[in-house]
Amino acid sequence: MKIGVVGRGPWGNALATLATAAGGQVRQGGRDSDLTALSAEADLLFVATPSPVLRDVLSALRPGPRHRVILATRGLDPQRGGWLSDVVVEHTAAVRVGVVAGPALPADLQAGLPCALVVASAFDEVCRAVQEALLSQRLRIYQTNDLHGIQLAGAMVPVLAAAVGLADGAGLGAAARGLVVARGLAEARRLARGLGADPSTLQGLAGLGDLASALSRDDHPDILLGRALARGELAPDAETCRTAAAAIAQAERLGVELPLTAAVHGVATGQVGVSAAVQDLMTRAPRRTED
Amino acid sequence: MADRPSILRPPRPDDVAAALVARHRARVERLDDRALVELLEDTIYHEHHRFEEYGGSDAEQRLVDQATRAVLDGHRHVMEASGEAIVRAYGLEVYRPFSHTAFKLATRILPGALTRLVTATDPPRLLTGDFDPSRRLKVQGAVDHVRALAQHGTILLVPTHLSNLDSPLLGFALHMAGLPPFTYGAGLNLFDNPIMDFWLSRLGAYTVDRRKRNRLYKDSLKDYSVDVLRRRCHQIFFPGGTRSRSGLVEKSLKKGLLGTGLTAWQEGLRDGADRPDVFVVPCTISMHLVLEAESLVDDAMARNGRSRFIIDDDEFSRPRDVVSFTRQVLNLDESVFVTLCEPMDVIGNPVDRQGRSLDPGGNPVDRRDYVRDAHGNVRSDPQRDRIFTQRLSERMVQAYHRDNVVLSTHAAAFATWQVFAGRHPNRDPYRLVRVDPQRRMVPLDEVLAELERVVAHVKRLSDAGRVRHGLANTAETVLAQAMRHFDSFHTRRALAPVDRFLQLDPRLIYYYRNRLVGYGLGEHR
Numbered sequence: 001m002k003i004g005v006v007g008r009g010p011w012g013n014a015l016a017t018l019a020t021a022a023g024g025q026v027r028q029g030g031r032d033s034d035l036t037a038l039s040a041e042a043d044l045l046f047v048a049t050p051s052p053v054l055r056d057v058l059s060a061l062r063p064g065p066r067h068r069v070i071l072a073t074r075g076l077d078p079q080r081g082g083w084l085s086d087v088v089v090e091h092t093a094a095v096r097v098g099v100v101a102g103p104a105l106p107a108d109l110q111a112g113l114p115c116a117l118v119v120a121s122a123f124d125e126v127c128r129a130v131q132e133a134l135l136s137q138r139l140r141i142y143q144t145n146d147l148h149g150i151q152l153a154g155a156m157v158p159v160l161a162a163a164v165g166l167a168d169g170a171g172l173g174a175a176a177r178g179l180v181v182a183r184g185l186a187e188a189r190r191l192a193r194g195l196g197a198d199p200s201t202l203q204g205l206a207g208l209g210d211l212a213s214a215l216s217r218d219d220h221p222d223i224l225l226g227r228a229l230a231r232g233e234l235a236p237d238a239e240t241c242r243t244a245a246a247a248i249a250q251a252e253r254l255g256v257e258l259p260l261t262a263a264v265h266g267v268a269t270g271q272v273g274v275s276a277a278v279q280d281l282m283t284r285a286p287r288r289t290e291d
Numbered sequence: 292m293a294d295r296p297s298i299l300r301p302p303r304p305d306d307v308a309a310a311l312v313a314r315h316r317a318r319v320e321r322l323d324d325r326a327l328v329e330l331l332e333d334t335i336y337h338e339h340h341r342f343e344e345y346g347g348s349d350a351e352q353r354l355v356d357q358a359t360r361a362v363l364d365g366h367r368h369v370m371e372a373s374g375e376a377i378v379r380a381y382g383l384e385v386y387r388p389f390s391h392t393a394f395k396l397a398t399r400i401l402p403g404a405l406t407r408l409v410t411a412t413d414p415p416r417l418l419t420g421d422f423d424p425s426r427r428l429k430v431q432g433a434v435d436h437v438r439a440l441a442q443h444g445t446i447l448l449v450p451t452h453l454s455n456l457d458s459p460l461l462g463f464a465l466h467m468a469g470l471p472p473f474t475y476g477a478g479l480n481l482f483d484n485p486i487m488d489f490w491l492s493r494l495g496a497y498t499v500d501r502r503k504r505n506r507l508y509k510d511s512l513k514d515y516s517v518d519v520l521r522r523r524c525h526q527i528f529f530p531g532g533t534r535s536r537s538g539l540v541e542k543s544l545k546k547g548l549l550g551t552g553l554t555a556w557q558e559g560l561r562d563g564a565d566r567p568d569v570f571v572v573p574c575t576i577s578m579h580l581v582l583e584a585e586s587l588v589d590d591a592m593a594r595n596g597r598s599r600f601i602i603d604d605d606e607f608s609r610p611r612d613v614v615s616f617t618r619q620v621l622n623l624d625e626s627v628f629v630t631l632c633e634p635m636d637v638i639g640n641p642v643d644r645q646g647r648s649l650d651p652g653g654n655p656v657d658r659r660d661y662v663r664d665a666h667g668n669v670r671s672d673p674q675r676d677r678i679f680t681q682r683l684s685e686r687m688v689q690a691y692h693r694d695n696v697v698l699s700t701h702a703a704a705f706a707t708w709q710v711f712a713g714r715h716p717n718r719d720p721y722r723l724v725r726v727d728p729q730r731r732m733v734p735l736d737e738v739l740a741e742l743e744r745v746v747a748h749v750k751r752l753s754d755a756g757r758v759r760h761g762l763a764n765t766a767e768t769v770l771a772q773a774m775r776h777f778d779s780f781h782t783r784r785a786l787a788p789v790d791r792f793l794q795l796d797p798r799l800i801y802y803y804r805n806r807l808v809g810y811g812l813g814e815h816r
Contacts, residue, residue, distance in 0.1 A: 043665060064650065065638075066660035093640060093650035095661065095682060096675075122678050 001025070001133055004042030006035060006057055010106035011048040011072045017110055018134045019046075035060040039067065044129055046100075048072035050239060054087055055079075063094035068126045070098045070119070074154040075239060081246035083151050098126040099147060101154040101206035103213035109139065116140040118205045120150035142205060149201030152192050155247060156261070157207065158222045158240040160184035161214040163260045165226020166267060170274050180260060181211060186289075187258045191247060194254035229267045230274055241268040259284060301388040307518065308382030314514040315378040315507070319371060327370050330506060331358050334377060337505035345502050354380055374507065381503075381511040387482075389474065389495045389524075430464045432631040432694060436644055437572050438469060440634055443646035444568030445523045447552045448473060448631075451541055451574070451691055452529040453581045461527065461576065464629040474519055475527040476512075495524075501533075513551050520555035520569055530687065534583065536591035538805035540575075540691050549687075550680040553637040557662050557676075561669040568646055571639075573632040573687045577696035579776040581802075582612065585783060588802035592724050628698075630759065632690035638679045639686035692809060697749050697760040700785075703773030704803035705812065706742035706766075707733060707786065707795055724797040732792040742766035748812055758810060 001024045005016040008030040016028040029038045031053060039045060039061045049057050051073050063069050069088050077087050085097045098121030108115050119130040119141055127143035135141055144150060163184055167176040185208060189199035201207060214220045222240055235241055244265040251258045259281055266272035272280070319327060338355045341347060347355075354377050361373035437446060450461060458475060465473060476499035497515065500508070519526050530544040552569040559567020581587070586605035633641055636658050640648040648658040661679065664670045710733040715723055743766040752758045763769050777785035777799070785799040808814055 059652075062650070062652075062654070064656045064660065065648075065658055066663070089682075091651055093648070093656045095638065095679065123675055125672060125675065 001044060001129070002042045003027070003133055004029070004038045004045045005048065006030070006033075006038065006046065006061060007048030007072070009048060012046070014104075014106040014109040015046045015048060015072060015100075015134070018136065018139060022132075022134055022136055024133050031057060031060075036062055039063055042067070044068050044070065044133055046070045046072055051075040051084060052078050052239070052242075054084060055091060058088060058091050061092075063088070063092045065093055065095070067094045068096045068098065068121075068123075068129050069094045070100055070126070070130055071151075072100050074101070074158065075243040076151070076155050076246040076250075078239075078242050078246065081249045083148060085147055085151060096123050096126050097121065097147070098123070098130060099150050099154065100130065101150050101210065102142075103205060103209040104139065105213065105217075112138050114138055114140075116142065116205055116209070118142045118144060118150060120144045120147045120206075122147055144201065144204075146198045146201045148195060149192055149197035149199075150206045152188065152195065152197050153202055153204075153206035153210065155243050156184070156188040156191070156202070157210045157214060159244045159247065159261050159264055160188070160211055161220055161222035162226040162229070162240050162244075162268075163264050164215055165220075165223035165228075166230050166264060166274070167226070168223070169227035169230025170278060172278070177215070181215070184260045185211070187256075187260055190256045191251055191254070191258060194256045195250065225268075226264070229264070232274070234268060234270045236269040238268065241265060244268070301390075302522070304383055304386050304388070307386040307515070308379045310518050311382035311385075311511050311514045312375050312378050314517070315375060315510065316371075318510065319374060324367055327367065327374070328362055328365075331362050331370055331374060334374075334505040334507045335359055335362070337503070341502050341504070350380070377507055378511050381508055382515070384479070384500070385497050385512065385515050387497055389472065428460065428464055428467065428627045428629065430468045430629045430631070432574075433572070433633050434468045434631055436634055437570075437631050439644040440570045440572075440642065440646055441471060441525065444566050444570050445520050445555075446470075446473070446525040446570055446572055446634075447520065447637075448525065448527045448572045448574055449530045449544075449549070449687060450527065450576055451695075452531050452534050453538070453576060453578065454534060454583055456582055457529070457534075457576050458527075460627055461574070461629060464627075468631075471525060473525040473527045509547065513547055513554075516548055516551040517555045517558070520552060521558060521564070523566065530684070534587060536587050538581070538584070538588065538802040539808055540695050540806065542688055542809075544684045544687060546677070546680050546684060549684060550676060553676055553679055553683075556637050557669055557671075560659060560662070569637050570642055570646065571635045571637060571683060571687070573635070573690040573694070575628075575630045575632065575691055575694045575696065577628040577630070577698060577806075579626060579698050579700050579773075580780050582780075584799060584802050585781060588798045592721060592798055592801070628696040628759075628761065630694040630696060632687075632694045635683065635686055635690075637683060639683040693757055693759075695758055695806065697753075697758055697762060697807060699762060699769045699772040700776050700803045701806040702745050702749060702760075702762055703738075703742060703770050703786065704800045705807040705814070706745050707738050707793060707800050708797075708804040709741050709745075709812075709814065710734070710737045711795060711797065711800070720801055724801060726797060731795050731797060732789065733795065735788070735791050735793055738793055739766045739770065742770055745807070745812060749807075749810070752810060 003019045003024040003026045005012050005019065005026060005028040008028065012028060016026050019026045027038050027041055029035055031049060035057065043066060045061065045063055045067050047054070047057060047069060054073060071084055071088070073084055075084065076082065077084055085099060088094055088097045098119055100117050100119050102117040104115035104117050115138065117139065119127050121127050122145055131141045131143065160180065163180045164177055167180050185202050188202045188207065192199045192202055214222065217223065225235060225238055225240055229235065244261050247261050248258055248265060263277040263281055267274055267277050322330065335355055335358050338347070342352060358373045358377060361370045440446060450457060458477065472495050474495040474497060477496040479498045479500040482498055499512065516526065528548055530549050531541040532545045535541060552571055556567055556569045583605045636642050636648045638658065638661055640658065642648050647655040650656050662669050712723060714733065715726060746762055746766055746769055749758060749760050749762060753760050763772060774786050781799060783796045783799060785796050787794045
């Protein structure tokens with residue numbers, strides 16, 4: 001299989017390594033590469049670049065009818081708050097789009113440690129192509145048609161990891177971690193339901209699995225971001241903060257409440273202090289656990 | 292425009308039936324015994340229902356009895372033979388051979404016939420010969436584009452649907468636009484009349500019996516559509532499935548028939564056919580008034596909340612209403628707008644005049660790669676095709692909204708409904724249309740102010756290419772035109788001035804107002 005990988009960061013490198021190990025003919029490029037040539041030689045394209053540059057990358061890459069485009073990019077569309085997969089379909093002639101997400105960490109993948117990913121696409125053939133391209137004895141790849149659910153999980157996990165980091169940094173204790181994880185996933189499920197995704201996807205590899213993996217690392221970038229926020233630093237331009245803003249905008253449109261996401265965003269943008277944010281969260285009206 | 296050899300040499304009915312049976316057989320081969328039994332049981336169940344409700348011929352009843360016996364027998368070859376006999380009968384019923392001679396005759400006499408019909412109340416105009424039907428019906432949009440594409444492949448024209456008059460108006464519009472004959476589905480009941488049968492059959496119509504709800508029949512219709520496209524006959528069908536009951540521009544389309552374009556194209560590619568391409572042309576039909584508006588909206592707002600799938604007792608079934616509508620409404624300049632939207636391939640990408648698919652940047656792409664594997668072979672994938680057809684359907688809906696023509700009746704009705712609904716904030720449309728007659732008054736000043744906002748908004752959208760309109764400049768003129776149109780035909784008065792108020796018929800106003808839903812006008816419900 002002819003595979004193109006766009007992105008020279010940890011994810012791009014890990015995907016290129018895995019695809020090569022699985023026997024694919026792999027060509028990797030960065031944003032400064034000749035991406036048109038890269039796409040001309042590939043059938044399966046992995047895009048592992050930050051979401052703010054996705055449109056520029058697609059303009060240069062120009063995937064077409066024969067391509068399967070797989071996003072390893074996390075988050076929501078920073079311009080319009082929608083799905084990144086929609087950006088691909090609206091800006092290119094490619095229709096067969098997929099997303100990979102899950103608890104696998106680039107370093108672990110590179111080191112050959114046992115990992116798992118989930119690939120989502122409305123097209124089973126796209127899922128199968130990714131499995132064929134990456135599958136190895138060290139990597140399990142699950143598939144789902146819930147393209148939106150997986151993207152939402154990929155967007156919300158960093159926000160919730162930052163919320164945990166914030167709770168850690170504010171010295172709220174171990175119980176607060178459990179509270180943030182459980183209620184954070186609950187609000188992510190509410191948003192999933194509103195957006196027409198499958199809420200149970202948030203309980204799977206790309207949601208709970210990925211969050212558990214993130215929380216096990218003290219050096220996870222979003223845990224560190226949360227702790228920095230607890231110290232009073234602001235990070236309005238951090239990708240996680242922008243994703244939180246996009247999620248909040250979607251939630252407001254749908255009439256869905258995202259209190260933890262709003263707290264992270266509020267603290268990161270300086271709209272609310274840490275203590276006030278915690279107090280707001282703890283004094284919300286009582287509700288049922290399934291709400 | 293060169294005529295298409297295929298339509299000049301219509302196949303024999305037996306050949307068409309045999310082609311449908313062959314497609315059916317290929318499908319059945321993939322079914323296990325249980326699924327085959329379910330297929331026949333579905334047919335038996337729905338056909339018995341139809342017989343009870345509408346009756347059926349002896350031959351039809353015999354075929355269904357035979358299917359019942361086949362299911363009881365349980366042998367696969369007996370069940371297969373029974374299914375094939377039913378499909379063969381459907382094929383013979385659906386197909387009508389096109390006659391080029393009749394088509395030429397009809398297109399020559401139709402304008403004259405229309406002239407006589409609409410000017411019968413105005414003999415001096417008939418004598419002076421100043422009636423020009425082409426002024427009544429404005430054909431606009433991608434006319435040249437579609438004409439060019441007809442040379443490169445087969446056109447699948449998919450219009451919005453408001454009235455039973457859409458088909459003849461559309462046929463006339465396509466003839467005016469210099470397009471070749473199209474084949475189209477027409478209700479089986481229309482063929483009961485021998486004269487209609489003679490003309491419809493020879494003008495490219497095939498029969499559609501919407502009372503038949505079973506899978507075998509629906510599959511046969513889809514197979515027939517594929518067969519027609521494979522024979523390179525341009526085709527029309529209404530993808531909304533039925534007339535819009537509430538006046539809304541279509542938002543959800545029937546994917547089954549729509550997918551036949553993709554199937555026909557792939558089959559043509561696989562067989563190496565000459566010019567296998569199918570081009571999809573969405574089309575909007577916009578009229579100031581709709582003949583059946585009163586019946587349709589009454590049905591949409593019925594208390595039981597369930598619309599009838601088939602309405603056969605509306606204004607269209609009353610010749611006097613049709614003649615009156617033709618004289619009073621169609622006998623006005625630009626009373627009907629037929630807009631051909633930008634053509635698409637069967638996946639929903641725009642196509643240029645050479646028939647090449649374009650990416651969002653306007654660059655040509657090879658659409659065959661959507662369905663070919665790495666070795667260049669066309670590969671079957673029903674799931675993929677469903678998603679492609681869904682994409683096509685979404686692009687068509689966008690095109691309908693973009694090329695919908697907003698007319699005075701729509702804008703005036705929208706503004707009036709806004710004011711009316713605003714005065715009854717806790718009522719949904721079902722309750723609003725049942726407001727006491729004496730409370731159906733709205734202040735004229737408020738309607739004019741709202742109409743001014745609506746007109747300005749529509750014009751802004753139109754400038755941005757997001758809708759079309761035929762609106763005058765001022766709210767007063769738009770309202771006056773709308774009231775003149777409303778008063779010209781409907782038995783119920785849609786808008787009546789009473790001092791500085793307007794009395795409205797909520798159902799008619801709701802119906803015409805719905806044409807403007809979905810354009811960000813901040814509508815009440």
